[in-house]
Amino acid sequence: MSEAAFLRLEEIDVRFRLGEGGLLRRGRETFTALAGVSLTIDRGECLGLIGESGSGKSTLGRVVVQLVPPSGGRVVFDGTDLTALDARRLRPYRPRMQMVFQDPGESLNPRFTIGDIVTEPLRLLRIGTRKEQRARAARMLERVGLPAAALAHRPTQYSGGQRQRIAIARALVTEPELLVLDEPTSGLDVSMQARILNLLRDLQDSLGLSYLFITHDVGAVSYLARRVAVLYRGRVVEVAPTRDLIRTPRHPYTVALLDALPRFVRGESLPRPVITEATATTDEPPPETEGPGCAYAPRCPHRQERCRVTAPELVPAEGDKRLLACHHPF
Amino acid sequence: MPASPAARPAPTPPRLAVEGLRIDGRQQGRAITVVDGLSFELRPGRMLALVGESGCGKSLTAAAILGLLPWGFRITRGHVLLDGEDVLQLPPGAWRRRRAESMGAVFQNPLTALNPTLPIGSQVVEAARLAEQLGREPARARAQELLELVGVPEAARRLDDYPHHFSGGMRQRVAIAMALARNPAILVADEPTTALDLITQAQILRLLNRLQRERDLAVLFITHDLSLVAEYADDILVMYAGRAVERGEARAFFSAPLHPYSRALLGAVPHPAAPEERLTDIEGLPPAPHEYPPGCRFAPRCPRAGTVCRHEPPPPRVGDGSHEAFCHHPYTEGP
Numbered sequence: 001m002s003e004a005a006f007l008r009l010e011e012i013d014v015r016f017r018l019g020e021g022g023l024l025r026r027g028r029e030t031f032t033a034l035a036g037v038s039l040t041i042d043r044g045e046c047l048g049l050i051g052e053s054g055s056g057k058s059t060l061g062r063v064v065v066q067l068v069p070p071s072g073g074r075v076v077f078d079g080t081d082l083t084a085l086d087a088r089r090l091r092p093y094r095p096r097m098q099m100v101f102q103d104p105g106e107s108l109n110p111r112f113t114i115g116d117i118v119t120e121p122l123r124l125l126r127i128g129t130r131k132e133q134r135a136r137a138a139r140m141l142e143r144v145g146l147p148a149a150a151l152a153h154r155p156t157q158y159s160g161g162q163r164q165r166i167a168i169a170r171a172l173v174t175e176p177e178l179l180v181l182d183e184p185t186s187g188l189d190v191s192m193q194a195r196i197l198n199l200l201r202d203l204q205d206s207l208g209l210s211y212l213f214i215t216h217d218v219g220a221v222s223y224l225a226r227r228v229a230v231l232y233r234g235r236v237v238e239v240a241p242t243r244d245l246i247r248t249p250r251h252p253y254t255v256a257l258l259d260a261l262p263r264f265v266r267g268e269s270l271p272r273p274v275i276t277e278a279t280a281t282t283d284e285p286p287p288e289t290e291g292p293g294c295a296y297a298p299r300c301p302h303r304q305e306r307c308r309v310t311a312p313e314l315v316p317a318e319g320d321k322r323l324l325a326c327h328h329p330f
Numbered sequence: 331m332p333a334s335p336a337a338r339p340a341p342t343p344p345r346l347a348v349e350g351l352r353i354d355g356r357q358q359g360r361a362i363t364v365v366d367g368l369s370f371e372l373r374p375g376r377m378l379a380l381v382g383e384s385g386c387g388k389s390l391t392a393a394a395i396l397g398l399l400p401w402g403f404r405i406t407r408g409h410v411l412l413d414g415e416d417v418l419q420l421p422p423g424a425w426r427r428r429r430a431e432s433m434g435a436v437f438q439n440p441l442t443a444l445n446p447t448l449p450i451g452s453q454v455v456e457a458a459r460l461a462e463q464l465g466r467e468p469a470r471a472r473a474q475e476l477l478e479l480v481g482v483p484e485a486a487r488r489l490d491d492y493p494h495h496f497s498g499g500m501r502q503r504v505a506i507a508m509a510l511a512r513n514p515a516i517l518v519a520d521e522p523t524t525a526l527d528l529i530t531q532a533q534i535l536r537l538l539n540r541l542q543r544e545r546d547l548a549v550l551f552i553t554h555d556l557s558l559v560a561e562y563a564d565d566i567l568v569m570y571a572g573r574a575v576e577r578g579e580a581r582a583f584f585s586a587p588l589h590p591y592s593r594a595l596l597g598a599v600p601h602p603a604a605p606e607e608r609l610t611d612i613e614g615l616p617p618a619p620h621e622y623p624p625g626c627r628f629a630p631r632c633p634r635a636g637t638v639c640r641h642e643p644p645p646p647r648v649g650d651g652s653h654e655a656f657c658h659h660p661y662t663e664g665p
Contacts, residue, residue, distance in 0.1 A: 052527035159615055189383040190554060194598035194609035216528060219557075222602035223609065246602045260532035264560035264584070265601060 005040035006078060006210055007064065007178060012037040013072035014059055014234075033059045034234045037073070038314065041178070046204060046211035048225030048242065050218060050257070056234040057214045058102075061180040064212055065099045066090060077178070095125050095174035102183040104163035108155040114141070115151035118170045125174065140169040144199060161192030165199065172203070178210045185220055197223050218258065219265045222246060230254050233295040236314055239323040250317070250329040252300045294327070302328040344371035345432075345515050345548040346395070347411040353390055355403035362619035364390050364403070365572050372516055372548035377539070379551045379559040379580070381595075382569035385616060388552050391569075392520045395550070396435050397426065413515075430460075434509030438521040440501035443508060444493040450477075450504050451489025457511035476507040481537060499530035506537065510545075517541070520552040535562045556595055560584050568592050571616055571627040578653030588648065588655035588662075591628045626658065634659040 014034040033056045041047045051057045062068040064075060066082055075082045082093060098121065101107040108117055118137040122128055128136065138148035144165040155163050164184060171179055181200065185193040197220060203209060204224070213224050221228055222242050229239040230251065238251040249255045293308040294300070300307065306327050314325040353365040365387040372378055380388045393399045395410060409416050412432060417425045437443065445453060454473035458464060464472060470489065477485035480503040493501055502522060509517060519538060523531035539562055542549050551563055559566055559580060567577040568589065576589040587593050597610030614631045617623060623630060629639040639658050647654040 052529065190556070190595055190598045191383060191610075191612040194600075195611050197600065198609055198611060218528070219600035219602060222605045223600035242602070242605070256529055260529040262557040262561035264557040265599065 005076075006043040006045075007041040007212075008076040009037055009039045009060075009064070009073065010076065011073040012060070012063055012070045012075070014056070014063060014068060015071045032234055034063070034070070037231075037234070037236055039229055039236065039239070041210050041212060043177070043210055044204075044208045045227070046213055046225045048221035048228035049212060049214045049231060050216060050221055050228060051231035052216060052257075054233075055231040057231050058182050060231070061099060061182045061212060061214050064178075064180050065097050066094075067099070091125070095121070095127065096176055097178040097180070098171035098174060098176040099180040099182060100164075100167050100171045100184050103187060104155075104160060104167045107167060108163055110154060110156050112154070113151065114153050114155060114166055117155065117166060118151070118173055121170060121174045127174065136173055137169070140173050141166075143172065143203070144169045159192070160188050161195060164188065164192075164196055168196075168199065168203075172207075176209070178212070180212045180214070182214045183216070184213075185217065186215070193220070200224060218246070218261055230257070235295055235325065236323070237296065237325050239314070241321065244322065248330075250322070250324055251296075251326045252302050252328075252330065253296050255330055294325075302326075302330075304328055342373055342375075343414070344373050344411075345413060346372040346550075347414075348391075348395065348408065349411065350408040351391065351394065351405065351410070352407035353387070353394055353399065353403055354406045355400075357619065360620050363406075363572065363622075364619050365394070368408075368569075368574055370567050370574075370577065372550055374515065374546045374548050375542060376564040377542055377549040377551050377562060378565040378567065379553055379563035380567050380569065381553055381556060381559055383554060383595075383616060385571075385618070386569040387572040388569050389520055392435075392518050392550060392552050396433060396518055397429050398435075431512060432514050433516045433518060434512070434514040435518040435520070436502065436505045436509050436522045438524050440498070440505040441493065443505040444501060446493050449490045449492055450496070451491075454489075454504065454507050454511065457508040460512065472511075473507075476511060477504065479510070479541075480504070480507045481533075482507070497530075498526055499534060502526065502530075502534055503537065506534075506541075510541070513545075514547075516548045516550070518550045518552075521554070522551075523558075524554075531558075538562070557599060568595070571622055572619065573627060574656060575628065576653075576655040576657075582650075582653035586653075586661070588653070588660040589628075589657050590632045590634050590659075590661070592655070593661060626656075 012034050013036060015030040015032050018029040018031050037060060039047065049057050049060065059068055063070050070083060077093060077097065082090060115134060115137055118140060119133040122133045122136065134151065138151060141148055141150055146162065146165055155166060158166065185196050188196065201224060204211060211224065213221060215221050225242055227239065228242050228245050230237050230253065232253045238245065238254045245254065246258060249258050291308055293310060294312055297303045297307040304327065312325045312327050314323050317324040349369050351365055351368040352363060354361065354363050356362065368391060370378060380391060382388045390399065390403065394405055405418060410418050412428055417428055420428065444450065451470065451473050454476055455469045458472040458476065459469045473489060474485045482488060482500060482503050496504065523534050526534065535558060538549060541547055553559060563580045566580045566583045568575050570591050576583065576587065576592045587596060594610045594612045600609060612631055617627065625641045626639045626644045629635040632639065636659060644656040644658050646656060648657060648660050
């Protein structure tokens with residue numbers, strides 16, 4: 001982990017209070033969405049973040065762009081700790097990082113014109129005159145492959161894939177250096193997914209953008225990211241170059257995840273099943289209440305006594321190539 | 331067009347044969363044909379995957395077989411043969427009984443099959459009692475047996491739990507248990523894992539494969555995901571804009587897809603083993619039912635399309651008996 005990383009997340013914790021609605025139970029229980037997450041992204045790098053629903057991957061994306069304040073830890077962006085800044089001093093950093101949300105049907109206001117939608121970040125951040133804002137929006141639409149004439153239309157006139165382009169244009173309009181992409185292709189048809197992935201790859205090449213690419217799709221992550229982090233229940237369990245992670249996954253959870261992948265995607269040369277229909281991890285809540293040990297231990301085929309007692313730290317393995325949080329990896 | 335059994339070896343007769351199916355409906359006041367000239371067969375112990383992108387008519391096809399077409403849609407041509415009997419000729423009540431006896435179904439959202447206000451045990455029990463005239467205790471035992479069959483852990487204890495106590499994957503298992511309660515010969519699974527996480531998806535599909543083998547089930551698997559077809563299905567039928575574009579044995583299909591649309595779809599799936607290969611871009615969008623072009627419906631987006639493609643519907647079959655495409659200019663060599 002380089003000290004000079006463009007984005008450095010240090011020991012991020014996020015706890016949500018449960019039962020806010022109940023008068024008596026208010027704030028007593030908390031849910032830990034993220035626990036001690038540390039990651040880095042270099043300038044111009046795409047870091048993939050994979051995990052299943054509820055793993056905390058979207059929350060982490062929101063922490064990066066300062067939509068969710070972390071309960072603990074620091075977000076160091078280009079040398080500055082953003083979590084230490086108040087809203088006024090944070091303002092200059094906002095245009096430099098933007099987010100593309102999962103469902104373009106939900107995240108684009110159907111009552112706004114596309115011009116309103118794409119210029120909105122500029123209006124909120126008071127960048128440029130109205131005329132300059134429109135001109136920039138038109139440029140961004142063309143950049144993502146839509147005609148400038150679309151500015152006057154409404155998003156409902158466009159297909160899912162086109163709406164995701166509009167969302168990408170909106171994210172690009174402030175000329176950011178870092179984009180958080182939260183499942184940008186899920187819910188789209190295969191051919192649309194391919195076009196969005198190609199677009200994101202081209203944009204990264206031509207603009208030198210850094211991406212945090214959040215997805216549950218291992219194929220998509222391999223297409224954009226050279227390095228991948230695996231999140232399980234709010235904890236990073238493994239970080240490795242994509243190729244190494246897919247060929248030789250070492251954390252038992254990563255192994256289970258890749259074993260679930262159809263061979264057609266994974267490729268024939270990759271490791272063969274270790275998990276069967278009956279023994280595989282399920283999406284049921286874990287059979288035991290969470291103890292001090294490893295969060296994956298209740299399901300792990302490799303677990304030993306130590307796994308229940310001590311939580312493994314994320315430490316370098318294979319030199320500096322990989323980070324692994326496991327007492328008994330593959 | 332009718333399937334020709336002579337063209338390919340048929341070790342077992344199909345449980346279900348669909349011949350020349352056409353489905354008409356109305357959309358925004360316009361009469362539209364959403365499925366046209368579709369033929370396929372479901373055989374015992376095999377899984378047929380019906381693949382296509384949204385709007386291609388795959389789910390309506392499943393709904394038509396199950397007698398669940400939405401209001402305003404109906405079968406206007408073709409035959410649905412259940413064990414050789416044309417069920418479309420039967421009076422509605424008789425067809426309904428035949429369906430109930432011989433077909434089970436699971437859908438994308440298992441909550442559509444489950445009543446949130448009843449314990450799951452009583453729902454599976456109800457399905458089991460419809461199947462056989464069972465008393466209370468034997469029905470409960472049968473429900474437990476069904477839940478064990480689909481891999482619900484501690485089935486006996488969980489009979490009294492409600493649907494919201496179960497995770498998405500477990501709910502889908504319960505829905506499968508209910509679909510199997512009457513021992514159907516055919517199981518229709520319409521995007522059964524689309525809402526599930528990767529590991530859960532693999533578990534559910536491995537479960538379906540096991541049931542298919544153990545119970546000699548004929549499975550119709552509706553999906554948009556070709557990688558799942560490659561892993562789990564025996565046969566494939568690719569649909570585009572309401573028509574079949576390619577069909578046959580999955581193995582033959584994946585080793586040398588013939589139709590340009592099939593190739594484009596395969597090229598659009600990222601492969602971790604070869605991340606540097608650029609994904610195939612299919613220009614444009616699939617047409618809506620009221621604007622289907624004459625000739626081949628893929629022609630406006632097809633890199634190989636010639637004049638004949640724009641005017642004449644593609645010939646019914648090219649290729650050998652195990653694998654065929656509906657195309658004027660199919661690929662002939664491997665990818």
